Amino acid sequence: MSTPHDDLKKGEGKLLPDRHIALYRDGGGALHALSSVCPHRGCDVEWNDQEKAWDCPCHGSRFSAEGAVLRGPAAQPLPPVDVPE
Numbered sequence: 001m002s003t004p005h006d007d008l009k010k011g012e013g014k015l016l017p018d019r020h021i022a023l024y025r026d027g028g029g030a031l032h033a034l035s036s037v038c039p040h041r042g043c044d045v046e047w048n049d050q051e052k053a054w055d056c057p058c059h060g061s062r063f064s065a066e067g068a069v070l071r072g073p074a075a076q077p078l079p080p081v082d083v084p085e
Contacts, residue, residue, distance in 0.1 A: 013047035013065060020044060021081055022054055024065040034067045035085040040074035054078060055071070 008014060008031070012023040015036055022036040022045060034054075036044045043058035053070060054063040062071040067078035 003067065006037075013049070013052070013085040015044070015047065016083075017044060020067070021079065021083060022047070022067075026065070031083070032066050033081050034045055034063075035081050036078070039076040039078070045078065 002083060008023055008025045010025050010027050010029055013022065013068040015022055017036070019084065020036045022034045024032045038045055038054065038056040038058065038061055040061055041058055043056050045056050045063065052065050054065070056074065057061045059073050060071065061074035063068065063078050065069055068074065069077055
């Protein structure tokens with residue numbers, strides 16, 4: 001059975017908007033699954049392929065591919081979530 005992240009290549013990110021999940025596969029092949037809901041005001045983040053980061057379109061917060069806050073106003077990172085491998 002295939003999963004929603006089988007086609008995710010190293011260095012790519014994508015959203016599962018129906019589940020509010022942000023997925024990123026790092027250069028070593030590890031999958032990072034995060035909540036796609038920005039902790040500042042609850043908007044869903046978007047993948048920025050140029051910067052390899054998650055951007056919030058509502059208030060400009062930016063998160064690293066692994067969920068750490070790079071720029072506010074968000075003060076909390078995107079929390080990890082579980083997805084089936």
